[in-house]
Amino acid sequence: MSMINIALSGAVASQAALNASSQNIANVMTPGYTRQGVLLTAQQPLMSGAVTAGSGVQVTSLLRFADSYKSQQLWAANSQLGAHDTMQPYLTQLEQVMNSSTASINVGLDGFFRALNAASVDPSSSPLRQQVLTSAGALAQSFNSLSQVLVNQRTAVDAQRGSMVTQINSLSSAVAKLNQEITAAQARGINASGLIDQRDLSIDELAKLAGIQVMDQPNGARNVALLSGPPLVADGLAATLAVQGTASGAQVLTLQFAKESFTLSDAQMGGQLGGLGQMEQQVLVPLQQSLTDMAAGVAGGVNAQLAAGFTPAGAAGGALFSFTPGSSSPLAVVAGLQAQDLAFSGNAGTPGDSSNLLQIIGLRGQALSISGLGSVTLGDAYTQLLGRLGTQSQQNQTALTTAQTVRTQAEESWKSTSGVSQDEEATNLVQYQQMYQANMKVIAVANQLFDSTMAMMS
Template identity: 25%
Template sequence: MTGIFSTFNTAKTGMFAQQQAISTSSHNIANANTQGYSRQRVNFQATPAFCLNGVGMVGTGVDIQSIERIRDTYLDIQIRYETSISGQYQARQEILEQVEMIFMEPSDTGLNTTMSAMWDSWQELSKSPENSTARTIVLENSLTFTNNLNHMHQQLETLKNDSINILEKTALDANSILKQIQSLNDQIFKVTIKGQIPNDLLDQRDLLMDQLSQTMDFTVTEDEFGRVSIENKEITLLDGKNGNNISNEISIVREIKQTDTGYTITLVRGGDSIQGLTTLSIGEEDLASHSFLQEGAIVYTPKIQEGSEISFSDIKEFTVAHGELRGYQDIIKELTDYQEQLDGLARAIAYGVNMIHTNNNEEGCIAFFVGAGDTSDINQINAGNITINSAIQKDVRLIYTGKDLNGLEGDGERALAIAQLRNARLPVQDFIDEIDKATESSLYDFDEMIFEDSPGGTTFETYYKDIIAKLGISTQQANRMVENQNALTSQLMQRKYSISGVSIDEEVANLIQYQHAYQANAKVISTLATMLDTLINRMGV
């Protein structure tokens, strides 16, 4: 029914509604600089009217329908996708810049310069083979070259191990974020099931998912109670629908070592290098059947209780398309490739020089280049251990210069052949494999002391320059992608802020509007009080 007291209630609902609107604007202003906060808006709704006979429906006031977050879900998906790509290339850029510092090309002290100096010294030795100083220069320049190779290989190994450590920390952060989202899922469920909207909790969870997108790509689904499930392709990382469980965790393969009986795998479960460090022993066939198991590989393992153990069959491949995890995983493989390419260069030079220097291992001759323990086994020589035979380091007279290994006076033909090896066009990376496939005579001419040019082969200098070119292209691509992604994500974030961000000017304008509405409703009550006073005290009763 209508009347003064009914109108009192109408004005009261107006005051309460405007008061809540003022409180919401105050909350927005207070969180104007809070990371991840989305501005909130009060949605008003007229209260149910009643029917007045002969008149129609009469309003009864206002009620708050909801307090909603202003957020564009589709824009969130776009930002997370682009952020994951940005994270991938930022990780690559960070490591590739350090790789460039290791190679230091072009440079007066780089490997290419020291390699050229080595070949030049052999050329000079061929002109004066009886000169002890020329032999010493060959030794010293060759040692400089091998020491440079050793140092580069070790630096790449150190950088690879550092990258694996960073990858472990990144996996640990990802697992930690998933646990925090799991906790927020529980809190959101308890609020949502009461019919309320936990706006601030939703903001916190969205912020965590934004941070997770820097690490990896994923898809999100939400149930009717606001709980989210997070999946990566076919793998469920967080099952919000069925018990809000985390059944799998992201793990990293730290190291794979060969043993007498097979291999040992050092696994960092959940990225926890203390509690999650696990060592498994496997056979050669098992490792071959799991080609994804490499140092720095990202896998997922079942989440087990502390003190429990996992088996080799529990380790599954975890495919990441984008994000820091993908970036660090790719760069670890690339660092391994650079090491293998330097190994190929070291073995090819060692094989070529030793073949000429010893006349194909003629009895009584010693190799010029050796590996650890003075081994001349070419399969045991790599960029990390190549050096000059210790016997030659002690006595430079053991450097063979003439075609006759007995050393005819003034004969520098063998030294010249070694110097000319720099111009041979050989399949450097597959040089040793090519030797194994062919007969010696088809590759090396003993009489002329030269290697025949191989179709599609390259010189040692060109081979090394190709490595540098590949590194430069990779770094340039990473720099370009980081720059492009930063520009793109910046534009998307600006759109997001224009929608979800708090505008102080807008909130102050809203405050004035709500204040005036509140005062107007208060004026209605004051008017009604005056009407009651007239009715009660001035009717002459």
């Protein structure tokens, strides 16, 4: 093969390499861009003979510097980060509310029993009796305020879950569409690196919302499935995720893929969706039940003891609290109750007697059965609930910090293979420019030799 053709192949190869470096430099700030390069291979001689050097160089393929394992690590780290990051704002808000003086049930209990102790000095005093009623209302309000916060958080969880399901469906459809475009491009011999980058970015966003498994297919497609197994994307087909309400008011996740239908547990989904499920099932629901048990214990214990006593007029005692389980305002002072209706006396004929009042005061030290805590005293129940929440929040914060570190490390590991280095590309530009110039010099020399040969023959 002539010098000109050999040098021309070198010039074409260096031009392809310069194009790849130019594309890399142009996308140095593009999120998710995977750098590209050329694979150069020496062409074998077309003619036989020991002194035939070869036929030049060819660009065998355009390389895409991607590592599937590092991408998998990147997506797994994003799922973990999404789960803990979603839970923390809810936990932080709960801690702040439960520790505040206005919503703390311990503050309400202290005020109520302090008023009872003050009334025990003079059970017949109307102002002291009225203070008991006032403090009972404040205690009920503290239960109701915290209960409303929990209801609001569950409402927010439901709304956020619906939004995430919409995002998951949109991203799944995008991945399925990109699978089709990538498969078609590769079948026609077109470089699909840009489409693959778009798909990987969509998968990364999907991984943040839910824990996923990603499987590469021989045709260039990537199938995506949830951690529990149901498919989200298979080639060009995407599943549809939906939220359905139940008679109890809870939400259930369902997934429809082709003709198959799946019921999912969002607490096991991973990602932000899994974080919401864990927050609801492991924190909000148990805390609501514990709060209900406490309110029932307060209302039941105080009302039962008052029923055993007598008012200053000698009448049998009645209830101080009304309890409504399942309501956002579970506790209230009985409507129309007057200070003189409180049955503090243990003897119908002794209005100034405080023996029954002392029994009410003693309720604070009696054991109650609280869901999630077991048998605890009324005075210790809220403190233990607050401690349990603090532990959950601290554990999640620690896990969040770890997840952030793992995600950062996964990103750096991905960039070490797929990211664009400006210094490296600058070096490549110089080398490929020199390669191009050298090949053009060979062509010039070949032309001079050709002219010289023609001159000798003329």
